Amino acid sequence: MDEFNQRDVNECIEMLSRAEDPDDAFLAWQHLQKKYSNLSAIVALTKYERAVIPSSIKKYVAKEKKSLTPYFSTEKLYFLDDELVSGMYSMTEFKFSVDYTLAFDGNIATYINKLVRGEPLGEIQARVVELMDDILHDGLNFDFLFYMVENVKNVLATIDNQVPSKIEFWRSLNREFRRNLVSLQIFRSIDSDEYKRTCNPRPQFSYRQAARMAIDFAYDFYASEPGRKDILRFVLLQRTVLLHLIGMVKIQLSSGKGAKYKINEYFKYVHEVVGMYFDREAVIAHKYFSDRSNVKILEGIKKGNNKIGLLKKLDNIAWDIVSPRFMEKLILSGGDGRYFIPMFVTFDSKLHDLLAHHPIKGVIFNKKTGVFAPIPAINTRNYFSQHQVQEGIDHLHSEPMKHERRSRARHTRQSVNRLILREYRLLRALI
Numbered sequence: 001m002d003e004f005n006q007r008d009v010n011e012c013i014e015m016l017s018r019a020e021d022p023d024d025a026f027l028a029w030q031h032l033q034k035k036y037s038n039l040s041a042i043v044a045l046t047k048y049e050r051a052v053i054p055s056s057i058k059k060y061v062a063k064e065k066k067s068l069t070p071y072f073s074t075e076k077l078y079f080l081d082d083e084l085v086s087g088m089y090s091m092t093e094f095k096f097s098v099d100y101t102l103a104f105d106g107n108i109a110t111y112i113n114k115l116v117r118g119e120p121l122g123e124i125q126a127r128v129v130e131l132m133d134d135i136l137h138d139g140l141n142f143d144f145l146f147y148m149v150e151n152v153k154n155v156l157a158t159i160d161n162q163v164p165s166k167i168e169f170w171r172s173l174n175r176e177f178r179r180n181l182v183s184l185q186i187f188r189s190i191d192s193d194e195y196k197r198t199c200n201p202r203p204q205f206s207y208r209q210a211a212r213m214a215i216d217f218a219y220d221f222y223a224s225e226p227g228r229k230d231i232l233r234f235v236l237l238q239r240t241v242l243l244h245l246i247g248m249v250k251i252q253l254s255s256g257k258g259a260k261y262k263i264n265e266y267f268k269y270v271h272e273v274v275g276m277y278f279d280r281e282a283v284i285a286h287k288y289f290s291d292r293s294n295v296k297i298l299e300g301i302k303k304g305n306n307k308i309g310l311l312k313k314l315d316n317i318a319w320d321i322v323s324p325r326f327m328e329k330l331i332l333s334g335g336d337g338r339y340f341i342p343m344f345v346t347f348d349s350k351l352h353d354l355l356a357h358h359p360i361k362g363v364i365f366n367k368k369t370g371v372f373a374p375i376p377a378i379n380t381r382n383y384f385s386q387h388q389v390q391e392g393i394d395h396l397h398s399e400p401m402k403h404e405r406r407s408r409a410r411h412t413r414q415s416v417n418r419l420i421l422r423e424y425r426l427l428r429a430l431i
Contacts, residue, residue: 246423
């Protein structure tokens with residue numbers, strides 16, 4: 001059974017979207033009447049005194065040169081599942097662990113490689129060294145999974161075919177990518193307790209050990225049967241977002257009409273071309289149509305600009321847009337705790353800006369099946385109603401329109417790629 005098609009679950013989500021304090025969240029969860037034992041939720045509450053994110057992590061959000069973007073809209077998070085709610089009535093304190101792992105973007109991963117190898121970083125060096133010093137001194141958890149996802153484009157040709165042996169697969173990777181993966185394993189092995197005492201970043205792994213771990217990790221992530229299936233599903237999602245993105249830019253450049261006209265053209269594009277509606281991209285599209293400077297990562301794409309490298313640039317932006325969805329996958333894993341709170345480390349101010357356009361108030365998910373629903377801090381229906389385009393979004397979500405989309409063949413990566421090339425040619429003709 002898909003709980004997210006059940007009326008009481010959707011009513012619970014609606015109540016959580018309006019919840020301001022623990023009593024509101026508790027009442028929303030009681031609405032489920034213990035019928036869905038595998039469901040869990042995390043929700044940000046404005047009227048809640050307990051800040052879940054530790055100060056050792058929160059300081060990266062507050063710094064003048066911001067380097068961390070949390071997935072949730074505030075650090076005041078409340079956790080819900082049937083066991084936790086039942087524990088509220090017990091005589092003993094109910095304790096559980098939360099994983100606060102920092103996800104490094106591709107640039108941070110590359111900087112670490114240079115630090116490990118003793119290579120200069122230029123103007124960014126002081127900022128990188130300060131960040132890494134803080135992370136090691138505070139003993140924070142970190143991973144480079146998003147960096148792995150970003151680089152899947154470099155391994156697609158290999159994993160699309162019969163996957164070679166582990167060593168052959170490793171040798172097929174870009175040389176600089178291999179160097180980065182080994183350096184990340186070396187950095188990961190630094191003992192933070194010793195670093196706190198001595199300020200000496202002494203790795204526990206030799207280069208040979210780190211190389212072996214990097215080889216195993218890369219193979220398991222990309223080329224093992226479960227890893228390959230998972231990553232190819234995510235690639236299809238990213239290609240679909242790229243198709244959305246090309247449509248946004250094409251509609252923006254195609255006329256001088258206002259945001260109301262353009263967002264309705266975007267809804268039409270979603271229905272006729274993409275076949276899949278995404279809340280996050282729709283809100284970003286409307287803000288972009290209202291004023292292109294609202295979405296700084298896109299404002300530089302204008303008529304008369306050089307077309308060389310444009311598709312690559314849009315592809316990279318699409319990877320940035322899907323980064324919250326990668327965080328959502330990590331929430332489902334639970335990490336090393338009962339719950340996982342994802343946070344994204346990057347020095348890219350435009351990426352921080354992009355992620356801020358669709359803040360997330362909470363999530364509700366099934367721990368067994370992985371079915372997942374984010375709860376936006378901005379009620380999308382209200383947002384479009386306030387901007388007088390409710391009729392367009394209602395038409396897109398009407399039963400006949402949804403039935404028509406469902407009746408089409410499901411997209412594959414090949415079919416999406418054909419649409420990307422077709423729509424990109426139309427975009428190039430406008431520039």
